[in-house]
Amino acid sequence: MAILLIAEHDNAALKSATLSTVTAATQIGGDIDLLIVGSGCTAVADSAAKVPGVRKVLVADNAAYDHEIAENVADLIKGLASDYSHILSPATTNGKNFMPRVAALLDVGQISEIMSVESADTFKRPIYAGNAIATVQSLDAIKVITVRGTSFDPAAAEGGSASIETLSQVSDTGLSRLVSEELAKSDRPELTTAKVIVAGGRGMGDKAHFEMLDTLADKLGAAVGATRAAVDAGFVPNDYQIGQTGKVVAPELYIGVGLSGAIQHLAGMKDSKVIVAINKDEDAPIFQVADYGLVADLFEAVPELEKAL
Amino acid sequence: MKVLVTVKRVIDYNVKVRVKSDNTDVDLKNVKMAVNPFCEIAVEQAVRLKEAGKASEVIVVSMGPQNAQEQLRTALAMGADRAILVQSDDVLESLSVAKILAKIVEEEQPGLVIMGKQSIDTDNNQTGQMLAALTGMSQGTFISGLEVSDTEAQVVREIDGGLQTLAVKLPAVLTVDLRLNEPRYASLPNIMKAKKKPLETKSPADYGVEIKANTRLLKVEPPAERQAGIKVANVAELVEKLKNEAKVI
Ligand SMILES: Cc1cc2nc3c(=O)[nH]c(=O)nc-3n(C[C@H](O)[C@H](O)[C@H](O)COP(=O)(O)OP(=O)(O)OC[C@H]3O[C@@H](n4cnc5c(N)ncnc54)[C@H](O)[C@@H]3O)c2cc1C
Ligand SMILES: Nc1ncnc2c1ncn2[C@@H]1O[C@H](COP(=O)(O)O)[C@@H](O)[C@H]1O
Numbered sequence: 001m002a003i004l005l006i007a008e009h010d011n012a013a014l015k016s017a018t019l020s021t022v023t024a025a026t027q028i029g030g031d032i033d034l035l036i037v038g039s040g041c042t043a044v045a046d047s048a049a050k051v052p053g054v055r056k057v058l059v060a061d062n063a064a065y066d067h068e069i070a071e072n073v074a075d076l077i078k079g080l081a082s083d084y085s086h087i088l089s090p091a092t093t094n095g096k097n098f099m100p101r102v103a104a105l106l107d108v109g110q111i112s113e114i115m116s117v118e119s120a121d122t123f124k125r126p127i128y129a130g131n132a133i134a135t136v137q138s139l140d141a142i143k144v145i146t147v148r149g150t151s152f153d154p155a156a157a158e159g160g161s162a163s164i165e166t167l168s169q170v171s172d173t174g175l176s177r178l179v180s181e182e183l184a185k186s187d188r189p190e191l192t193t194a195k196v197i198v199a200g201g202r203g204m205g206d207k208a209h210f211e212m213l214d215t216l217a218d219k220l221g222a223a224v225g226a227t228r229a230a231v232d233a234g235f236v237p238n239d240y241q242i243g244q245t246g247k248v249v250a251p252e253l254y255i256g257v258g259l260s261g262a263i264q265h266l267a268g269m270k271d272s273k274v275i276v277a278i279n280k281d282e283d284a285p286i287f288q289v290a291d292y293g294l295v296a297d298l299f300e301a302v303p304e305l306e307k308a309l
Numbered sequence: 310m311k312v313l314v315t316v317k318r319v320i321d322y323n324v325k326v327r328v329k330s331d332n333t334d335v336d337l338k339n340v341k342m343a344v345n346p347f348c349e350i351a352v353e354q355a356v357r358l359k360e361a362g363k364a365s366e367v368i369v370v371s372m373g374p375q376n377a378q379e380q381l382r383t384a385l386a387m388g389a390d391r392a393i394l395v396q397s398d399d400v401l402e403s404l405s406v407a408k409i410l411a412k413i414v415e416e417e418q419p420g421l422v423i424m425g426k427q428s429i430d431t432d433n434n435q436t437g438q439m440l441a442a443l444t445g446m447s448q449g450t451f452i453s454g455l456e457v458s459d460t461e462a463q464v465v466r467e468i469d470g471g472l473q474t475l476a477v478k479l480p481a482v483l484t485v486d487l488r489l490n491e492p493r494y495a496s497l498p499n500i501m502k503a504k505k506k507p508l509e510t511k512s513p514a515d516y517g518v519e520i521k522a523n524t525r526l527l528k529v530e531p532p533a534e535r536q537a538g539i540k541v542a543n544v545a546e547l548v549e550k551l552k553n554e555a556k557v558i
Contacts, residue, residue, distance in 0.1 A: 292550055
């Protein structure tokens with residue numbers, strides 16, 4: 001049995017979601033090869049080679065793979081697949097984009113966002129916004145799987161010395177091209193790996209008031225997240241959204257402010273270790289999952305909290 | 310240019326599902342069903358393309374039980390022109406759905422296929438990408454913006470780091486995210502009109518697709534319940550608890 005693991009990276013560094021996926025792969029068992037596909041990504045290959053438990057690192061470094069254009073990346077992976085029993089990738093927007101395409105090219109299904117490994121062919125995954133957990137067995141010869149990063153501890157990043165192999169074949173379908181990218185720049189931790197998260201909802205009122213949470217977050221060294229309603233209202237950009245259809249987070253401490261706790265939001269944060277809710281409505285559903293609930297007007301409570309820290 | 314749109318019948322997003330006591334599946338008996346919210350956005354987008362003179366015909370497709378007709382009628386009332394129901398009581402996994410869609414694409418030759426990014430029941434997020442692979446089409450996934458020209462579509466994609474704009478060659482498969490548009494409500498006259506629009510019923514066999522299981526569902530369980538905690542009286546108590554009890558700050 002051998003596993004091909006497609007790394008999440010930004011051409012400069014390996015992302016933590018990759019290390020969580022290594023843990024899932026280790027639980028499945030077998031040799032693990034890490035594929036780095038990108039453009040100008042040799043630095044990533046070097047750090048990938050240091051991940052203990054990796055047999056070899058495959059590098060596909062070409063302009064055709066810049067921004068991980070799905071059509072090209074899927075074509076590349078299809079060409080490598082026959083050597084493997086499993087193909088894994090983190091359930092990031094990149095993985096979600098190219099992995100189902102890989103599966104269909106191989107005429108197999110995909111098991112999305114697994115949260116545990118029961119055996120080499122059986123996995124648990126959330127369905128219905130996490131309101132049910134399904135145990136599914138794959139019947140396919142090659143198992144194509146995306147892995148929920150927050151469900152697996154990241155593997156060690158240092159200590160190994162895998163060999164690095166450069167792939168020369170290039171898949172350039174010419175079907176899609178990048179026009180532009182608008183990436184959020186922030187000094188704060190990334191939502192999916194942050195230890196502390198402050199999240200705001202529609203109750204924040206407007207964009208200017210939402211900025212209260214930035215100050216609070218900076219005091220706590222926290223990342224800032226939001227509900228769909230807050231994103232839709234334009235308080236914050238889309239990459240802040242936590243939930244069923246946004247990001248899944250599991251920090252040590254999650255502080256939800258002015259958000260009601262809709263099931264679609266809970267789907268993305270209820271695995272947080274400690275949940276704090278600040279809401280003026282004592283019947284808000286968020287209080288049903290909160291370890292510490294404060295029924296208060298956020299416009300008073302948040303500045304007070306910030307001062308008390 | 311024809312536009313093909315997929316519409317899935319799913320549990321209404323407001324309903325909290327319950328797991329059956331024998332752990333075989335969730336209980337959908339007497340539960341309110343609706344159009345998958347992402348598919349509504351897909352229909353809206355297709356209808357807008359038609360209104361803008363960019364699409365000549367909007368065809369909606371659903372696969373599932375006979376009463377998925379209701380969701381197709383909703384799409385027709387929103388402005389789609391005709392509907393195809395591929396009726397099957399089998400569990401249709403994404404790859405099978407994509408294979409049937411690929412045959413419909415071959416027959417209808419649409420310039421665009423617009424789908425939801427995700428079904429809110431299985432939370433798979435894969436059928437559109439699979440269809441694109443099977444047909445060799447380009448794909449624009451998780452889109453929140455769209456501009457269509459004669460040869461390509463410019464799509465704005467919601468990605469982990471922010472937003473990405475791609476130019477994808479036509480024909481293309483697009484999967485839509487929540488912020489692409491706000492779907493309209495169908496007016497009563499349009500609901501009446503929709504009853505007369507053509508709705509064709511087919512079977513997977515009509516398309517020569519054999520329904521295959523890629524997975525076996527072994528068990529469905531409720532998630533671990535979180536214990537509700539306590540209410541604190543004020544900010545001072547909250548800070549004290551976080552420091553001394555939870556030890557997280
Ligand atoms: C298909 C689909 C997918 C979705 N995906 C997601 C998702 O991924 N993530 C997500 O978050 N949502 C998602 N949603 C939306 C979700 O259903 C809810 O609509 C949304 O989470 C509500 O956001 P909110 O809690 O900010 O707003 P509301 O529900 O309006 O809650 C606002 C809260 O703020 C409180 N409040 C107001 N003023 C104050 C004040 N001054 N002080 C204290 N409290 C105050 C109110 O009491 C209220 O509880 C999805 C919906 C659909 C249909
Ligand atoms: N049975 C179905 N009938 C119609 N459309 C479907 C069906 N299954 C999936 N789809 C489409 O594919 C999208 C993604 O679904 P999924 O991959 O299951 O999350 C949905 O939003 C629908 O547009």
